[in-house]
Amino acid sequence: MARVPEPANEVMSYYSNEDDLLFEADGPKQMKCCVQHLDIGSTGDGSIRLQISHQLCNKSLRQVVSVIVAMEKLRKVSCSQAFHDDDLRSIFSLIFEEEPIIFETYDDELLCDAGVQSLKCKLHDKDQKSLVLASPYVLKALHLHSRDMSREVVFCMSFVQGDESDDKIPVALGLKEKNLYLSCVMKGDTPTLQLEEVDPKIYPKWKMEKRFVFNKTEIKDRVEFESALYPNWYISTSQAEEKPIFLGPSKGGHDITDFTMEVVSP
Numbered sequence: 001m002a003r004v005p006e007p008a009n010e011v012m013s014y015y016s017n018e019d020d021l022l023f024e025a026d027g028p029k030q031m032k033c034c035v036q037h038l039d040i041g042s043t044g045d046g047s048i049r050l051q052i053s054h055q056l057c058n059k060s061l062r063q064v065v066s067v068i069v070a071m072e073k074l075r076k077v078s079c080s081q082a083f084h085d086d087d088l089r090s091i092f093s094l095i096f097e098e099e100p101i102i103f104e105t106y107d108d109e110l111l112c113d114a115g116v117q118s119l120k121c122k123l124h125d126k127d128q129k130s131l132v133l134a135s136p137y138v139l140k141a142l143h144l145h146s147r148d149m150s151r152e153v154v155f156c157m158s159f160v161q162g163d164e165s166d167d168k169i170p171v172a173l174g175l176k177e178k179n180l181y182l183s184c185v186m187k188g189d190t191p192t193l194q195l196e197e198v199d200p201k202i203y204p205k206w207k208m209e210k211r212f213v214f215n216k217t218e219i220k221d222r223v224e225f226e227s228a229l230y231p232n233w234y235i236s237t238s239q240a241e242e243k244p245i246f247l248g249p250s251k252g253g254h255d256i257t258d259f260t261m262e263v264v265s266p
Contacts (some may be wrong), residue, residue, distance in 0.1 A: 193247035
């Protein structure tokens with residue numbers, strides 16, 4: 001970024017000699033250079049003209065003084081030689097100073113990403129079992145009668161940072177209107193699925209901790225969710241009724257890892 005330096009010293013140096021004054025009490029002196037609306041033009045013979053306009057111009061004093069400093073430097077350039085781009089570069093390097101650009105960084109842990117994309121959805125396993133919050137931190141899969149469908153949980157699926165590929169999309173699965181997210185942790189020597197309470201001022205965010213991230217894969221009309229922290233471990237349900245959902249080490253076996261996803265309106 002270029003910053004115009006303080007012009008006071010530059011301008012005063014040109015006022016030190018009476019013969020070099022830009023302005024007199026009765027108006028501007030006859031000048032070798034003259035700019036209409038502060039533009040520089042060429043006369044065709046290699047010289048530069050500066051024309052002083054009497055029209056009001058909405059410019060700040062700093063901008064006007066900067067132009068005067070630039071014109072004085074241009075006036076000292078020999079007009080006997082052709083004016084090239086390199087001449088301008090050398091003049092600009094005298095007028096402007098480089099200033100480093102400082103980027104402010106923030107701790108992702110302290111910020112909530114309001115721009116995280118998400119959708120509301122319901123999940124059913126391939127046996128059409130619904131997911132229900134059976135206790136404050138336990139999700140169970142069971143068949144619901146139509147009169148009980150209000151018990152079914154709605155997920156807020158957020159699209160987050162992760163190892164995205166053509167067939168895998170990293171997501172986080174939170175429960176709608178609750179500060180709970182599915183997460184994967186190690187208990188003993190076994191990866192385990194749990195509901196974890198989070199701070200709603202921070203979550204959801206783009207850079208979720210890896211324990212919250214699942215790689216969603218679509219297979220025809222079904223989806224599966226593989227733990228990003230523990231590859232080849234999947235969100236699973238049991239064939240038995242009303243069992244907690246869990247993290248399973250295989251797919252296509254006795255346990256169910258295939259789900260259908262029903263998108264619901266916000």
